Amino acid sequence: MSNQIDFQKVARETLRLEEQALHVLAEQIDERFSRACEIILQCQGRLVVTGMGKSGHIGRKMAATFASTGTPSFFMHPGEAGHGDLGMLVRGDVLIAISNSGKSDEIMMLMPLIKHLGVPLITISANDTGPMPQNADVALTLGELTEACPLGLAPTSSTTATLALGDALAVALLDARGFTAEDFARSHPAGALGKRLLLHVKHLMHKGAELPKVRPDMPMSKVLYEISDKRLGLTTVVDEHDTLLGIFTDGDLRRMIDRQQGFDINVAVADVMTKKPFTISAEARAVEALELLRDKKINQFVVVDEANKVIGVISMHDLIQAGVN
Structure with a gap:
């Protein structure tokens, strides 16, 4: 029928x-x-x-x-x-x-x-x-x-x-x-819009005891332990006031090995670190951080305050795992 x-x-x-x-x-x-x-x-x-x-x-x-x-x-x-x-x-x-x-x-x-x-x-x-x-x-x-x-x-x-x-x-x-869209997001915190508008870098960054930090005169033998222990794929290099001087990453290590067929584990990190790394504010929106990471083709940002002191690290993995896209 x-x-x-x-x-x-x-x-x-x-x-x-x-x-x-x-x-x-x-x-x-x-x-x-x-x-x-x-x-x-x-x-x-x-x-x-x-x-x-x-x-x-x-x-x-x-x-x-x-x-x-x-x-x-x-x-x-x-x-x-x-x-x-x-x-x-x-x-x-x-x-x-x-x-x-x-x-x-x-x-x-x-x-x-x-x-x-x-x-x-x-x-x-x-x-x-x-x-x-x-x-x-x-x-x-x-x-x-x-x-x-x-x-x-x-x-x-x-x-x-x-x-x-x-x-x-x-x-x-x-x-x-x-x-506003921000008002709407506050009543939809678990939704995609809420995550885009409400989540900031400060909510997702690694900080405190999770934060890898070394002094510039530390030998690479100890620097590698810090990177391995904190499991973020990098360490920040700071002075006695926690002011950011540079970073050293897993990628830096691989490039050094490729160039030198090995490297001196006693060299100070200040001699091989990346100076003036990309940084971001803790108040930046998480979605902005993700867009910048993709644009700059990097995996992490060092989070600094207005005085350029290191307060955190955030990675692309952190952002994606939180549902930011």
Whole structure:
């Protein structure tokens, strides 16, 4: 039987109807939308989102989007609210209630207490004729749209439009708050963006007892022990104040052996070190460090302070292992 159905045609028609729903929704954006944004911006508590069934699923996503873009928010299930969870809603909050019909029994049951708390109510429904929008401070509407479901029963176009309206609110509020990429990263510290914007060299560098350091007059026989012991593939060379004088790396050792067919293990490291090595600040972003390492085709940076004192070492391996890319 499935061979008699043009799946691609059905898909295109579904998308056409949902696209049409977004055009209808765009015509509904007026001063009510602005008023809803103002109410939310003035909120001293949390933005609480509620809805039953498919509206509830959309509401959960809306609350998550608000929360991640600078508007503290959470979802409250209206059925559970009638059995104790209404305690989540307190004076100072703002409530967004979603119901395509505008007459969800579970939400209407909560209306007396919502009014008693003095919580501003923003509703989202197809039109403003139902009891929910009639009781709202702001009634946002989706407009007269056609569900993509051929039976006209399963919420499809209406849920798409509701989701888009929630995104529009979140983006408008984000813009009004001056929310930045750094702000977004703070609520997504484990994500790629969070690592790019929040991780700095100081968070990943080797320091303290892990830091390889030798004096310039130390013979290579002892320098090699320091490199091997600290396992970073190099050692810094510093004076008595920890001021950076140079570095000696595994690569330097290999090049010396290639050139000299061996080398004097008693030679002082100052005679063979690389002077003026590449350095970086502890405050530099980790992603910038990785880009510079790749650009300069080196594996490590010495981390120095403003006085050129050695405070750490960071390697490409450290950055990649931390998920910086």
